[in-house]
Structure formats: C-alpha cells, structure tokens
Amino acid sequence: MKYQIKQIGDFKYVDEGHGEVLLLLHGLFGALSNWESVIQRFSMHHRVVIPILPIIDMPIREATVDGLTNYTEKFVDKLQLNYFSILGNSLGGHIALIFALRHKSMVNKLILTGSSGLFENSMGGSFPKRGDRKYIEERVKYTFYNPEMASSDLVDEVFDITNNIRKGLNIVSIAKSAQRQNLANQLNEINAQTLLVWGLNDTITPPQVAHEFNRLIRHSEIKFIDCCGHAPMMEHPEIFNEYVAHFLSEPVLIK
Numbered sequence: 001m002k003y004q005i006k007q008i009g010d011f012k013y014v015d016e017g018h019g020e021v022l023l024l025l026h027g028l029f030g031a032l033s034n035w036e037s038v039i040q041r042f043s044m045h046h047r048v049v050i051p052i053l054p055i056i057d058m059p060i061r062e063a064t065v066d067g068l069t070n071y072t073e074k075f076v077d078k079l080q081l082n083y084f085s086i087l088g089n090s091l092g093g094h095i096a097l098i099f100a101l102r103h104k105s106m107v108n109k110l111i112l113t114g115s116s117g118l119f120e121n122s123m124g125g126s127f128p129k130r131g132d133r134k135y136i137e138e139r140v141k142y143t144f145y146n147p148e149m150a151s152s153d154l155v156d157e158v159f160d161i162t163n164n165i166r167k168g169l170n171i172v173s174i175a176k177s178a179q180r181q182n183l184a185n186q187l188n189e190i191n192a193q194t195l196l197v198w199g200l201n202d203t204i205t206p207p208q209v210a211h212e213f214n215r216l217i218r219h220s221e222i223k224f225i226d227c228c229g230h231a232p233m234m235e236h237p238e239i240f241n242e243y244v245a246h247f248l249s250e251p252v253l254i255k
Contacts, residue, residue: 003032003039005052011075014050017043020108021084022248024050025072025092027114027231028175029140029158034089037237041245049084051075053092055174056167063170064177065091069098076106085248087111089231090120090205094178100190101183108252110194111244114205114230117183118212121204133159145201145229187216194220195247197240199228219253 003014014032016039024035032050039048053068062070072095085108088096093115100107136159141147161167194217198210207224214222223243225232232240 008078011078012052013075013079014039014048014052015079016048017046019046020248021081022046022048023076023081023084023086024048025086025088025095026050026053027090027092028055028171028178029161030089030092031154031157034231034234037241038087038233038244041237041241042248046248049079049081053095056161056164056170058170060166060169060173063173065094065098065174065181066177068174069095069102072099073102082106083108085109085111087113087244088115089233090114091116091174091178093117094181094183097183097187097190100192101186104189104191107192109248110190110192111197111247112194112213113197113232113240114199114202115196115209115213116178116205117181117187118216119182119205119209120179121206136162142203143230144235145199145227146235149229149231149235184212184216187213188218190217191219193247193250193253195243196220196222197232197243198222198224199230199232199235200224200226201228202230204230221247 005012006015022042026034035050042048083106086096093112094117096110097117100110137155140155140158141150144150196210196213198207200207210222214220225236225239228235
C-alpha cells in the first residue's frame with residue numbers, strides 16, 4: 001500500500017488517521033514498508049505519524065543517535081505534537097528512549113521492539129562490505145527468523161545505501177554512536193509506561209537485552225514472539241499489533 005508523503009519545511013513524513021497520536025520511529029535501514037501493518041491497524045483509531053529520518057542525507061557531523069533525536073524534537077515541534085505515544089524499532093527505539101528521557105511530560109506510552117540503547121550486535125557482528133551483494137543479502141537475512149522475509153527489493157535497498165560512499169559513512173557513524181551510547185544508568189528515570197515486544201530469535205538485540213530493559217525501566221512489561229527476529233512488526237504483524245493495541249488501550253498510570 002502506498003502512503004502519501006507530506007512535507008512541511010525540511011521534514012518529510014506520513015500522517016494517517018485521526019485520534020491520539022502514535023509516533024513511529026524506524027531503524028537504521030528502515031522504510032515505510034516496515035510499518036505497513038501498523039499503519040493499517042492503528043490509523044483506524046489513532047493519528048499515525050512517521051517522520052522519515054534523514055539517516056543517509058544528514059551532514060556527517062550530525063550523523064549520530066543524538067543528532068537524529070534532535071531532528072525528531074524539531075519535527076515534533078514543527079507539527080505541534082504535545083502528548084503522544086512512541087513506537088520505535090531498533091535505532092528508532094534508541095531515539096525514542098532519549099526523547100522520553102528529555103521530554104518526560106510529552107510521552108504518554110513507550111513501545112520498544114528490538115531497540116538498541118543497551119547492546120546491539122549490528123548487522124551480525126560486522127559492518128556491510130561495499131560492493132558485495134551476496135554479503136549484504138546474508139546480513140539482511142540475519143535480521144529475520146524467516147530468511148524469506150529478506151526480499152530482493154529489501155536487499156537491493158540496503159545494498160544501494162551501503163555501496164554509496166557518502167551514505168555508507170553516515171550509516172557507519174550512526175551505527176557506531178548507537179553502540180557507544182549505553183543508556184543503562186538513565187533508564188530508571190523513564191516514567192512512561194513501556195511495552196517491550198521482542199522476537200525470541202532476535203540475534204541483533206537478543207532476548208536478554210529485553211530482560212535488561214525490563215529490569216531497568218520501572219513501568220515496563222515484556223511480550224515475546226516465537227519464531228521471530230529483529231522486526232516483529234514485519235514477521236508477525238497480527239501478534240505484534242494485538243500486543244500493542246492491548247497496551248495502548250490500558251489506562252495510563254499516575255506518573
């Protein structure tokens with residue numbers, strides 16, 4: 001399904017549905033297709049907003065997790081979003097965590113899936129080699145429990161990014177900043193109710209990472225999905241959406 005990409009100032013984004021705002025933050029190689037089932041399900045009762053993060057286009061000096069969080073803050077301010085829930089996958093979860101730490105009163109609920117911020121085995125332990133499509137295909141398959149999820153289109157998309165020197169430098173810079181920035185000592189400051197939806201077969205942020213997030217974030221709970229890797233919303237969209245829908249429907253705790 002194709003969604004209209006809107007633009008306001010320098011910001012490109014998707015804005016579907018009406019109601020309480022659900023902000024979606026994609027990962028390092030994320031695309032709108034990653035969120036298709038989420039948009040379809042939640043735009044019926046929520047306003048689903050997805051900023052297209054300028055991962056491969058931002059100046060190299062800003063290509064860090066903090067730089068992307070700053071961008072997200074400016075985007076939220078531009079759209080005048082005041083109180084909303086955030087759902088972040090992988091790098092997007094890391095950005096969501098920093099945003100929630102900086103803006104406690106703005107975040108209603110927080111949903112993390114395969115989030116970095118504690119430990120991440122990026123691209124299976126090494127960064128993609130330029131010019132080697134077979135290698136890229138293997139690394140993309142590593143993201144999923146079911147390797148058939150790594151379609152040719154998805155592999156081509158990642159290959160095109162990593163094979164471009166300038167774009168590749170941004171990816172390296174952001175990936176390294178995510179691995180360096182461990183939030184363990186700050187997570188007890190998060191006061192938003194938090195749902196952790198994790199693939200039991202996630203090899204990039206393994207299940208023990210979810211358990212550690214659960215230990216460190218006070219108002220948090222975990223839901224594991226079996227036969228599932230690093231992108232539950234893609235591999236098991238129905239189960240993922242049910243967990244998220246139930247969580248969003250629960251009353252908000254007094255903070």
